[in-house]
Every structure is written in structure tokens, then in C-alpha cells.
Amino acid sequence: xxxxxxxxxxxxxxxxxxxxxxxxxxxxxxxxxxxxxxxxxxxxxxxxxxxxxxxxxxxxxxxxxxxxxxxxxxxxxxxxxxxxx
Numbered sequence: 329x330x331x332x333x334x335x336x337x338x339x340x341x342x343x344x345x346x347x348x349x350x351x352x353x354x355x356x357x358x359x360x361x362x363x364x365x366x367x368x369x370x371x372x373x374x375x376x377x378x379x380x381x382x383x384x385x386x387x388x389x390x391x392x393x394x395x396x397x398x399x400x401x402x403x404x405x406x407x408x409x410x411x412x413x
Contacts, residue, residue, distance in 0.1 A: 336380070338377040338380035338381065338384075339377075341376055341377050342375055342377050342381060343371050343372065343374050343375035343376070343377075344368075344371050344372070344375065347371055351364065351367060351368050351371070351394075352368045352371075352393045352394045352395075353392060353393045353394075354368075354394075365394060365399060368394040368397070369394065369397040372394065372396055372397035373397060375396075378396040378397060379396070381395055381396040382395060382396035382398060382403075385398070385403060386406060386407060386410070389407075390403065391403075391404075
């Protein structure tokens, strides 16, 4: 099964489907380019499937890249909050 198939139906409706993937994976292990993160988040802001994207990113432990307009640090915080419940 490809990552596309695992993601499900929503990926075909994602605003990022035709964007350069490099936009969503800023260089640098601990520091993101604020301009690049903002540009990726702007694409996500107009996306009709951000809820599905974020759920997938959290469920699959995506520790890199911008998913549903969130950074890896933001998703780690979300996962910690969810695990406390």
C-alpha cells in the first residue's frame, strides 16, 4: 500500500496536492525557515481537508514537515495533550 492509499480519499482534495513538496519540509532539524513555514501554512489555510490531514499526521506520528498548517513541535504538543486524556 502506498502512502497515498494509506492517507485515504482526502488527499485527492488537499490544497497541497499540486504544490512543491519541498515547501512543506523546511531544511534544518531543529529550526524552520519562518518564511517557508508561513508559506506552507498559507496553502493549508485554504485547504478543505485540514482536519483529515491533521488526524492522519497525528495518528501516523509525522515528526517532520508541515501538516495541516502545524509544525512538528505543535504536533508533539498536541500528542502529549491527547495522551494525558
